[in-house]
Amino acid sequence: MLKPLLLTVGISLIPGIVDAETLTLGVVPQQSAKKLARLWTPVLIYLSEKSGHQIRFATAKDIPTFEKRLANSQYDLSYMNPYHYTVFHRSPGYVAFANQKDKKIKGIMVVAKDSEVSSLQQLEGQGLAFPSPAAFAASVLPRARLNQDRISVRSRYVGSHDSVYLGVARGFFTAGGGVMRTFNNTAPEVRDKLRVLWTTDTYTPHAFAAHPRVSSETVAQVRQAMLDMTADPEGLALLKSLNFKGFQRASNEDWDDVRSLGLDLLDGLIRNKQ
Numbered sequence: 001m002l003k004p005l006l007l008t009v010g011i012s013l014i015p016g017i018v019d020a021e022t023l024t025l026g027v028v029p030q031q032s033a034k035k036l037a038r039l040w041t042p043v044l045i046y047l048s049e050k051s052g053h054q055i056r057f058a059t060a061k062d063i064p065t066f067e068k069r070l071a072n073s074q075y076d077l078s079y080m081n082p083y084h085y086t087v088f089h090r091s092p093g094y095v096a097f098a099n100q101k102d103k104k105i106k107g108i109m110v111v112a113k114d115s116e117v118s119s120l121q122q123l124e125g126q127g128l129a130f131p132s133p134a135a136f137a138a139s140v141l142p143r144a145r146l147n148q149d150r151i152s153v154r155s156r157y158v159g160s161h162d163s164v165y166l167g168v169a170r171g172f173f174t175a176g177g178g179v180m181r182t183f184n185n186t187a188p189e190v191r192d193k194l195r196v197l198w199t200t201d202t203y204t205p206h207a208f209a210a211h212p213r214v215s216s217e218t219v220a221q222v223r224q225a226m227l228d229m230t231a232d233p234e235g236l237a238l239l240k241s242l243n244f245k246g247f248q249r250a251s252n253e254d255w256d257d258v259r260s261l262g263l264d265l266l267d268g269l270i271r272n273k274q
Contacts, residue, residue, distance in 0.1 A: 021053050021054070021218060022053070022054040022055075022056065023053055023054065023055050023056070023076040023077055023214065023218070023222075024055075024056050024057075024058045024074075024075050024076050024077070025040075025044060025055055025056065025057060025058065025075065025076070025077040025078065025079065026058045026059060026060070026066065026069060026070070026074070026075030026077070026078040026079070026080075027040055027057065027058070027059045027078075027079045028059075028063065028066055028078075028079060028080050028081055028084065028206070029059045029060050029061070029062060029063055029065075029066055029159075029160055030063075030131065030135075030138075030160060030161045030162075030179075030182050031160055031161055031162045031182060031185065031186075032160060032162055033059050033060075033061070035162070035185075036057070036059050037057055037059075039185075039241060039242055040057045040242075041057050042238055042241070043238045043239075043241075043242065044056065044057050046225075046229075046234065046235065046238055047222060047225045047226065050225035050228065051221045051222045051224070051225040052221060053218060053221065053222060055077070055222070058075060061159075062132065062159040062160065063131055063132035063134065063135055063159065063160070064132055064133075064134075066080075067084065067134065067266060067269060068269070070084065070088045070092075070094070071088065071091070071092070071269050071270065071272075072092075073092045073211055073213075075211065076210065076211055076213070076214050077208065077209070077210050077211070077214065077222065078094060078207075078208070078209055078211075079206055079207070079208055080094075080206060080207055080209060081105075081134075081135065081136040081137070081206050082105060082136050082137075082203055082204055082205065082206060082207065082255055082258045083134060083136035083140060083258055083263055083265070083266075084134070084136070084207075084266075085206075085207035085209055085255050085258075086255050086258050086259050086263075087266045087267075087269075087270060088209070089209070089252060089255075090270060091270045092211065092212070093211070093212045094207075094209035094210065094211055094212075095209055095210055095212065095219075095252065096207040096208065096209045096250045096251065096252055096254065096255070097208055097209065097210055097219050097222075097223050097249070097250060098207075098208040098223050098226055098227075098247045098248065098249060098250050099204065099205050099206065099207055099208060099247070099248060099250040099254065100205045100206065100244050100245070100246075100247065100248075101230075101244070101245050101246035101247055101248040102245050102246070102248075103205045103244075103245070104202035104203060104204070104205060105136070105137045105179060105202065105203050105204070105205040105206065106137060106141075106179070106180070106199050106200045106201065106202045106203070107136075107137035107138050107139075107141040107142050107177055107178070107179055107199065107200040108138075108177070108178050108179060108180060108183060108196050108197075108198065108199050108200070109123075109142050109175050109176070109177055109196070109197045109198045109199075110164075110165065110168055110175060110176055110177075110178060110183065110194045110195065110196055110197060111168065111174065111175045111194070111195060111197045112168060112169065112171065112193060112194060112195075113192070113193055113194055113195045115174070115175075115195075117174065117175065117197060118197075119197075119198075120145065120146065120149060120151055120197070120198055121149070121151060123146070123151055123153055123174060123175055124151050124152060124153070125152060125153065125154070126153055126154065126173075126174035126175065127153070127154045127156060127172075127173050127174055128153045128154065128155055128156065128173055128174060128175050128176060128177070129156050129157075129158050129163070129164040129167045129168060129172070129173040129175075129176035129177070130142070130143070130155055130156070130157055130158070130164065130176065130177045131157065131158065131159060131160055131161050131163070131164055131177070131178075132157050132159065133157060133265055134265045134266055135161075135177070136203075136258070137177075137179045137200060137203070138161060138164070138177040138178045138179055138182075139157075139177050140263060140265065141200040141201070141203075142177045142198075142200060143155065143177075144261075145198075145200065156173065158176075161178045161179065161182035161183075161186070162182070162186055162187075162190075164176035164177060164178050165178060165182075165183065165186045165190050165191065165194060166190055168194060169190045169193040169194055175197060180196075180199075181243050183196070184243060185243060203257050203258055204254050204255050204257055204258060207250060207255065208223075208226070208247070208250070210222075223247075223249065226247040227246075227247055227248070227249070229246060229247065230245075230246040
């Protein structure tokens with residue numbers, strides 16, 4: 001299997017599954033690789049034990065690099081944003097098997113807590129921070145609203161949600177895009193300097209999806225381990241660390257709400273791989 005070249009955190013072999021298939025789970029880099037590894041590695045150790053397959057954490061230095069790795073089939077499994085899923089389901093064929101339980105995703109725009117800005121209209125001509133052009137809730141949806149309202153801004157793409165929050169808190173940008181989960185997970189000393197200005201409509205959340213090379217049996221075993229977490233105190237504690245209530249089964253059609261937006265931001269990346 002192809003493996004990601006950078007920022008892969010290995011999980012030591014777990015007794016009883018040393019001969020099992022090893023899978024990489026690529027997590028979209030909404031936050032720093034160090035923070036994501038700290039949050040996700042214990043979860044993947046747990047899922048490895050329960051599913052019978054070694055699952056290794058992987059990410060990328062920024063979201064555009066993550067997108068290229070998805071296009072190049074470098075992750076066996078992936079936790080990707082809703083728009084990413086609609087793109088990389090088409091090519092190279094990732095198939096959703098789970099998503100977050102009782103969750104809809106919505107973007108937010110944040111400003112400094114002491115900012116005088118109280119409406120989107122007051123952002124006219126200002127410098128705004130976004131994680132990347134194709135970050136769905138944190139970038140695509142807010143920018144679409146700004147365009148719809150004919151509010152002209154200067155957009156800067158800073159690589160991650162954490163960088164957005166830090167940039168706004170330090171006064172480098174008037175406002176920035178994110179999502180509530182990463183906002184709640186950001187460092188308290190940064191979060192306490194910010195307030196939410198505006199929120200988007202809600203959509204189907206991030207997908208857990210498998211590359212076509214991963215067998216349906218393996219996918220089913222991983223998914224069942226995820227579904228069973230809410231019945232286990234240890235699993236519940238791990239879910240809480242991610243700010244998740246649990247997981248649920250998902251199918252490709254669940255993301256038709258995102259497809260209805262007609263986005264084409266990454267079509268060039270897909271065409272170049274065909």
